[in-house]
Amino acid sequence: MERTREDRERVQRAVEALRRRFGERLSTAPAVREQHGRGEAFRPCLPPDAVLFVEDTAEVALALEICHAHRLPVVPFGVGTSLEGHVAAPLGGLSLDLSRMNRILETNAEDQDVLVEAGVTRKQLNAHLRDLGLFFPIDPGADATLGGMAATRASGTNAVRYGTMREAVLGLTVVLADGRVIRTGGRARKSAAGYDLTRLFVGSEGTLGVITELRLRVHPLPEAISAAVCTFPSVEAAVRTVIETIQAAVPVARIELLDEVQMEACIRFSKLEGFAPAPTLFLEFHGSERAVAEQAEAVGAIAREQGGSSFRWALRPEERNRLWQARHDAYYAALALRPGAKGWATDVCVPISRLADCIEETRRDLARARVTAPIVGHVGDGNFHLVLLVDPDDPDEIARAKAVNERLVRRALAMGGTCTGEHGIGMGKIESLAAEHGTAVEVMLAIKKALDPLGILNPGKIFGRASDA
Numbered sequence: 001m002e003r004t005r006e007d008r009e010r011v012q013r014a015v016e017a018l019r020r021r022f023g024e025r026l027s028t029a030p031a032v033r034e035q036h037g038r039g040e041a042f043r044p045c046l047p048p049d050a051v052l053f054v055e056d057t058a059e060v061a062l063a064l065e066i067c068h069a070h071r072l073p074v075v076p077f078g079v080g081t082s083l084e085g086h087v088a089a090p091l092g093g094l095s096l097d098l099s100r101m102n103r104i105l106e107t108n109a110e111d112q113d114v115l116v117e118a119g120v121t122r123k124q125l126n127a128h129l130r131d132l133g134l135f136f137p138i139d140p141g142a143d144a145t146l147g148g149m150a151a152t153r154a155s156g157t158n159a160v161r162y163g164t165m166r167e168a169v170l171g172l173t174v175v176l177a178d179g180r181v182i183r184t185g186g187r188a189r190k191s192a193a194g195y196d197l198t199r200l201f202v203g204s205e206g207t208l209g210v211i212t213e214l215r216l217r218v219h220p221l222p223e224a225i226s227a228a229v230c231t232f233p234s235v236e237a238a239v240r241t242v243i244e245t246i247q248a249a250v251p252v253a254r255i256e257l258l259d260e261v262q263m264e265a266c267i268r269f270s271k272l273e274g275f276a277p278a279p280t281l282f283l284e285f286h287g288s289e290r291a292v293a294e295q296a297e298a299v300g301a302i303a304r305e306q307g308g309s310s311f312r313w314a315l316r317p318e319e320r321n322r323l324w325q326a327r328h329d330a331y332y333a334a335l336a337l338r339p340g341a342k343g344w345a346t347d348v349c350v351p352i353s354r355l356a357d358c359i360e361e362t363r364r365d366l367a368r369a370r371v372t373a374p375i376v377g378h379v380g381d382g383n384f385h386l387v388l389l390v391d392p393d394d395p396d397e398i399a400r401a402k403a404v405n406e407r408l409v410r411r412a413l414a415m416g417g418t419c420t421g422e423h424g425i426g427m428g429k430i431e432s433l434a435a436e437h438g439t440a441v442e443v444m445l446a447i448k449k450a451l452d453p454l455g456i457l458n459p460g461k462i463f464g465r466a467s468d469a
Contacts, residue, residue, distance in 0.1 A: 118147025
């Protein structure tokens with residue numbers, strides 16, 4: 001977007017005002033700006049004009065007050081693992097890096113809640129909780145910051161048992177567009193006092209306010225944890241095992257599906273010796289020793305009816321960690337299947353009863369479109385992902401991949417699902433949001449206008465109206 005002379009001067013005045021207040025923690029270095037203008041996704045780099053490293057809520061409030069006065073766009077930034085362009089800066093402006101806000105402020109072991117700053121990562125929090133016999137279960141794979149996880153309503157491998165960030169967040173400290181600070185929720189497990197503002201900000205992708213602190217629900221460490229791997233003659237058989245397991249109310253902690261393409265990639269990339277490149281379920285069971293055994297027996301019986309193999313167990317912590325690290329590295333393993341290709345990651349979520357149909361139709365679509373895309377999913381809650389491997393210099397292949405993605409979304413919506421289970425809308429699924437929610441998007445826009453009338457908070461995301469800022 002071409003800037004006028006007036007716009008350039010306005011941006012320069014804003015940057016100078018920020019520099020006077022924050023000194024060397026404001027960077028305009030090209031390398032720093034480029035780092036903050038892209039995520040993990042297959043998208044062009046759209047760098048901000050400057051990057052500010054803030055250290056507490058008061059600094060975030062001051063920065064937003066300055067940006068609001070100069071109508072400078074603000075893009076919150078955690079660790080940048082965004083898959084739908086959330087951290088890109090299509091209008092330039094300020095990237096607000098919260099990674100230095102990494103203090104654990106309060107731990108209430110008896111009530112099983114913690115208060116953390118937005119830049120604390122999930123692994124950092126779990127290292128702190130371990131000696132207290134507690135853990136934070138939301139695990140999207142990457143060692144993401146908790147503020148970013150709340151802003152994108154992250155999910156992950158444990159969602160089938162422990163839920164998503166929506167269930168984990170008890171309250172927030174949020175800085176609004178004009179620098180006002182509000183606090184939502186609290187330590188009580190329920191409240192009927194006014195609007196549920198906490199849920200409004202969870203999943204808002206930085207478009208309504210900047211999350212600086214989070215009150216989170218944590219859980220006791222299970223007495224026993226066992227992980228297992230089971231292979232199947234077909235993806236359909238593996239998915240039907242998942243469906244029957246959920247319908248039987250077996251409280252498994254994780255059920256992850258890898259199709260044969262993704263499994264082969266993981267075997268190569270993570271050196272998984274002795275595993276077969278076949279449709280595979282990774283499972284994990286939590287509870288008492290007896291409960292874990294009962295869960296495993298129940299799922300094993302269901303799997304055998306679908307032609308599944310005997311379970312291959314990972315009982316020791318180091319074995320489980322290696323197994324789940326291989327699962328978390330699935331994206332990079334997929335990229336390694338085709339050196340030089342870029343990964344276009346996408347996801348949908350459908351009712352469990354339609355999961356097998358959605359996956360099988362998608363696989364047939366991929367074959368017809370001649371697009372390679374390993375499938376992996378948190379199938380315990382109906383969510384699965386594709387990594388479309390495309391040559392960035394081949395317009396025809398990119399067009400075919402784009403069409404596959406669009407058909408995937410339409411398929412999921414027709415089955416009563418959603419256009420994204422956990423990646424969010426960002427810049428990548430704006431049209432899909434409109435297709436899913438219709439006129440309800442107008443209500444979302446009204447809320448956006450009320451809280452951010454100048455449109456400076458993460459413009460160009462969710463609604464695509466970058467010109468509002």
